[in-house]
Amino acid sequence: MCTAATYKTKDFYFGRTLDYEFSYGEQIAVTPRNYPFHFRHMGDVAKHYAIIGMAHVAADYPLYYDAVNEKGVGMAGLNFVGNAYFPEVTEGKENVASFEFIPWVLGQCANMKEVRALLAKINITGTPFAENMPAASLHWIIADADEAVTVESMKDGLKIYDNPAGVMTNNPPFDQQMFLLNNYRGLSPRQPENHFSEKLPLECYSRGMGALGLPGDLSSASRFARVAFTKMNSVSGDSEEESVGQFFHILGSVEQQRGCCEVAEGKYEITIYTSCCNATKGIYYYTTYTNRQITAVDMHREDLDGSGLIHYPMLEKEQILRQN
Numbered sequence: 038m039c040t041a042a043t044y045k046t047k048d049f050y051f052g053r054t055l056d057y058e059f060s061y062g063e064q065i066a067v068t069p070r071n072y073p074f075h076f077r078h079m080g081d082v083a084k085h086y087a088i089i090g091m092a093h094v095a096a097d098y099p100l101y102y103d104a105v106n107e108k109g110v111g112m113a114g115l116n117f118v119g120n121a122y123f124p125e126v127t128e129g130k131e132n133v134a135s136f137e138f139i140p141w142v143l144g145q146c147a148n149m150k151e152v153r154a155l156l157a158k159i160n161i162t163g164t165p166f167a168e169n170m171p172a173a174s175l176h177w178i179i180a181d182a183d184e185a186v187t188v189e190s191m192k193d194g195l196k197i198y199d200n201p202a203g204v205m206t207n208n209p210p211f212d213q214q215m216f217l218l219n220n221y222r223g224l225s226p227r228q229p230e231n232h233f234s235e236k237l238p239l240e241c242y243s244r245g246m247g248a249l250g251l252p253g254d255l256s257s258a259s260r261f262a263r264v265a266f267t268k269m270n271s272v273s274g275d276s277e278e279e280s281v282g283q284f285f286h287i288l289g290s291v292e293q294q295r296g297c298c299e300v301a302e303g304k305y306e307i308t309i310y311t312s313c314c315n316a317t318k319g320i321y322y323y324t325t326y327t328n329r330q331i332t333a334v335d336m337h338r339e340d341l342d343g344s345g346l347i348h349y350p351m352l353e354k355e356q357i358l359r360q361n
């Protein structure tokens with residue numbers, strides 16, 4: 038399972054957790070403006086916006102999981118198993134393979150208005166990247182500082198939902214996730230009043246009782262409610278440290294500890310990494326399951342007019358600052 042979220046202070050932040058039982062081997066990849074993209078059905082694009090994000094790099098190609106571009110648009114792919122369906126190449130549409138979707142959008146859109154215009158023409162195909170790499174079952178969240186959408190390609194068509202919560206997890210489909218939030222409309226960060234019965238003297242015996250009933254488990258629908266509650270009620274200062282710190286706390290509300298989600302005998306899903314991009318400034322911050330110190334890669338410290346892919350390994354060794 039995975040969770041994605043957006044967050045706005047002075048700058049716009051975008052990130053996700055990647056939860057799985059094994060890693061595909063991912064790196065922080067910067068695609069400079071002149072890296073040539075050869076789209077399978079859309080031809081070559083020689084020049085585009087620069088992109089930074091987490092990717093599996095194969096044959097010098099960035100298979101992005103989540104990324105932002107230099108204009109402040111962010112995008113992440115999360116599992117959507119059993120629901121994702123990618124049609125064949127369709128005439129009259131812009132056919133983009135699912136693994137190309139992030140570069141296709143982030144390479145040419147400066148804001149959500151342009152993203153929506155692009156999505157109106159798109160057909161996301163299941164064209165595999167390689168024979169041994171079939172298309173992953175994904176859905177996507179795309180956002181800028183002002184708005185977010187969720188994109189779900191399903192048997193009955195391509196859905197583009199407004200995403201006013203600016204969060205996303207996995208199944209069920211997004212309209213159902215949003216509907217389920219209705220169940221929690223009584224929750225609050227403030228202490229609750231006793232509406233149970235006037236005849237019973239029920240008390241607030243602890244802080245935090247306003248959110249009693251917010252689900253604590255790791256299921257996708259529960260993480261959706263929990264991250265939405267945490268994000269919508271989040272309060273922080275707007276400095277870079279305060280914003281990034283708070284963002285990691287928001288996604289910390291849904292992190293997965295090894296042992297709590299068994300997916301096969303002795304195999305556990307864990308939060309492999311958590312990312313927080315400052316989409317405004319092009320800085321990719323991350324922590325990993327084993328390295329809880331925040332590490333950053335800044336796209337603007339690279340030559341963005343270059344043509345070669347730049348990538349950094351994920352630093353996974355725990356860093357402990359010794360105080361004495």
Ligand SMILES: C[C@H](CCC(=O)NCCS(=O)(=O)O)[C@H]1CC[C@H]2[C@@H]3CC[C@@H]4C[C@H](O)CC[C@]4(C)[C@H]3C[C@H](O)[C@]12C
Pocket residue numbers: 038039055056057061093100101102114115116117118135136166170171172173174207208
């Ligand atoms: C496994 C991950 C989702 C984790 C998740 O959500 N786990 C919950 C399981 S569950 O929902 O609870 O069942 C997803 C998220 C992004 C994906 C890559 C995207 C690029 C590329 C696309 C190609 O087409 C196939 C290979 C490729 C490298 C993909 C591999 C893999 O698929 C990645 C890592």
